[in-house]
Amino acid sequence: MVNTGGEPTPHSEAASADAMIKVRGLTKAIGPQEILRGIDLDVRRGETLAIIGRSGGGKSVFLKHIIGLMQPEAGDIWVDGQNIIGLNERQLAAIRQKVGILFQGAALFDSMTVAENIAFPLREAGERDPTILREKIREMLEVVELEGQEDKMPVSLSGGMKKRVGLARSIIRRPSCVLYDEPTSGLDPVVSDSINRLIRRLQQRFGMTSIVVTHDMKSAFQVGNHIAYLHEGRIYFHGTPAELERVSDPILQDFLLGRSGSESAL
Amino acid sequence: MVRLVSAVGRVFLSLFEYLGELVLLAADTFHSIFTRRLRWRLFLHQIVEIGLLSQLVVVITGGFTGAVFAAQTYFQFNKLGIGSGVGAVVSVSLCRELGPVLTALMVTGRVGASMSAEIGTMKVTEQIDALRALAVYPVDYLVVPRTLAMMVSMPLLVAECIAFGIGASYFIAVHVLEISGTYYMSNMVRWTGMRDITMGLTKGFCFAILIVFISCHKGLTAREGAVGVGKATTEAVVNSSLAVLIFNFFLTMFLNIIFPAGYQ
Numbered sequence: 114m115v116n117t118g119g120e121p122t123p124h125s126e127a128a129s130a131d132a133m134i135k136v137r138g139l140t141k142a143i144g145p146q147e148i149l150r151g152i153d154l155d156v157r158r159g160e161t162l163a164i165i166g167r168s169g170g171g172k173s174v175f176l177k178h179i180i181g182l183m184q185p186e187a188g189d190i191w192v193d194g195q196n197i198i199g200l201n202e203r204q205l206a207a208i209r210q211k212v213g214i215l216f217q218g219a220a221l222f223d224s225m226t227v228a229e230n231i232a233f234p235l236r237e238a239g240e241r242d243p244t245i246l247r248e249k250i251r252e253m254l255e256v257v258e259l260e261g262q263e264d265k266m267p268v269s270l271s272g273g274m275k276k277r278v279g280l281a282r283s284i285i286r287r288p289s290c291v292l293y294d295e296p297t298s299g300l301d302p303v304v305s306d307s308i309n310r311l312i313r314r315l316q317q318r319f320g321m322t323s324i325v326v327t328h329d330m331k332s333a334f335q336v337g338n339h340i341a342y343l344h345e346g347r348i349y350f351h352g353t354p355a356e357l358e359r360v361s362d363p364i365l366q367d368f369l370l371g372r373s374g375s376e377s378a379l
Numbered sequence: 380m381v382r383l384v385s386a387v388g389r390v391f392l393s394l395f396e397y398l399g400e401l402v403l404l405a406a407d408t409f410h411s412i413f414t415r416r417l418r419w420r421l422f423l424h425q426i427v428e429i430g431l432l433s434q435l436v437v438v439i440t441g442g443f444t445g446a447v448f449a450a451q452t453y454f455q456f457n458k459l460g461i462g463s464g465v466g467a468v469v470s471v472s473l474c475r476e477l478g479p480v481l482t483a484l485m486v487t488g489r490v491g492a493s494m495s496a497e498i499g500t501m502k503v504t505e506q507i508d509a510l511r512a513l514a515v516y517p518v519d520y521l522v523v524p525r526t527l528a529m530m531v532s533m534p535l536l537v538a539e540c541i542a543f544g545i546g547a548s549y550f551i552a553v554h555v556l557e558i559s560g561t562y563y564m565s566n567m568v569r570w571t572g573m574r575d576i577t578m579g580l581t582k583g584f585c586f587a588i589l590i591v592f593i594s595c596h597k598g599l600t601a602r603e604g605a606v607g608v609g610k611a612t613t614e615a616v617v618n619s620s621l622a623v624l625i626f627n628f629f630l631t632m633f634l635n636i637i638f639p640a641g642y643q
Binding site for chain 2: 202203
């Protein structure tokens with residue numbers, strides 16, 4: 114890993130003790146391709162960590178491991194102090210109530226309206242009172258700035274609106290941690306900026322720990338308290354945005370400046 | 380030679396792997412049915428989708444099969460002077476074989492395809508991952524309501540298919556082929572027993588289980604976008620149809636021990 118020389122490294126004892134999410138030696142192969150090659154990472158409570166890296170570099174795969182949607186070949190993941198490796202789907206349910214996820218394509222249930230999508234986690238948790246459900250839906254729509262869209266179907270929403278609804282659905286039960294998979298991909302700069310502001314606002318309002326996977330550098334700098342760079346299946350850099358700006362490492366520089374670099378030079 | 384043996388071995392291994400996955404899905408589903416709360420809204424929705432909306436298909440299938448079967452039987456039997464035996468042949472055949480098998484094949488085409496396409500689309504658009512991420516087990520939410528609805532609907536659809544088949548065959552035999560209605564009914568009642576009806580309904584129940592697990596499994600394992608969903612849907616229909624036809628033979632042999640055919 115690139116030495117940032119600044120704050121304590123994320124693997125220090127203090128960081129580990131306060132970690133909402135702790136990952137050690139995570140490896141994953143899909144077919145013959147090794148996607149993750151031993152990831153070590155800590156995410157402290159209440160912080161927003163932006164994970165950047167090239168497309169197809171395993172960022173989304175890593176994110177899905179944190180919520181147990183994928184199982185690794187080796188390694189351990191602790192969420193709020195509990196090791197989730199080896200847990201079955203039913204055992205993972207308790208962990209998944211603490212961690213929300215916004216999927217890249219929002220993954221809204223296309224047979225349900227916006228309101229039904231947002232209320233889904235509460236209904237599944239046994240809430241049946243229509244007054245409480247209506248109030249919660251209204252509150253969530255206000256948080257994601259989509260008031261009055263309750264009755265729309267997902268198919269009639271724009272990409273940005275879908276992501277907002279997906280976000281509202283994932284935070285309605287107030288999880289301790291939210292994972293964002295490419296929250297600004299496919300969105301225009303103005304909508305991207307509004308999503309970034311929304312992520313920051315959620316962190317400030319609810320104190321949620323957030324992991325934002327993105328290859329949008331502007332987004333990473335805008336939302337991240339810390340930034341980790343995933344390169345060739347490993348965390349190549351982990352530090353603050355200010356530290357990342359100061360780094361002179363050629364691989365990081367190529368990524369930050371959007372140069373194809375020597376690796377892929379013809 | 381080694382390559383041939385290896386290829387055959389691979390086919391058998393993948394077949395056993397597939398059957399194993401089906402058994403695990405079935406075990407998981409029945410475990411959920413007995414240990415988890417039932418989502419009544421989803422169950423009733425599936426009853427409507429599977430039971431209510433299959434009515435027309437099943438009625439037409441049963442009706443026209445009964446009608447054509449009555450006509451064909453009459454053409455043969457009349458030469459032997461036993462035309463009034465049509466009712467007995469048609470009703471026993473519909474109860475024991477044609478009713479359950481034809482209903483199962485029609486439900487496979489209408490419902491099995493829809494199940495695998497719907498669940499497959501949810502899979503490739505990450506909606507199933509979203510369910511899991513929201514702490515909802517997909518088997519509880521998607522497979523259990525469909526399984527229960529199929530188990531309730533299929534025997535009723537089979538009964539309906541048989542009833543309309545017998546009704547149509549009566550109409551053709553009595554009003555078109557001019558067989559005596561009294562003899563038709565008398566022979567039918569004499570040769571058709573509760574054992575034949577029970578056998579048909581039991582087969583319908585068993586086919587429901589086959590269709591629902593094969594179709595849901597194909598949906599849950601769909602991959603690679605729209606092409607994958609299309610492939611899963613086709614495979615669900617083909618596999619379910621083949622399973623119904625193959626299993627029907629073994630079921631017939633087994634059930635015939637419990638419900639022996641013929642006049643008792």
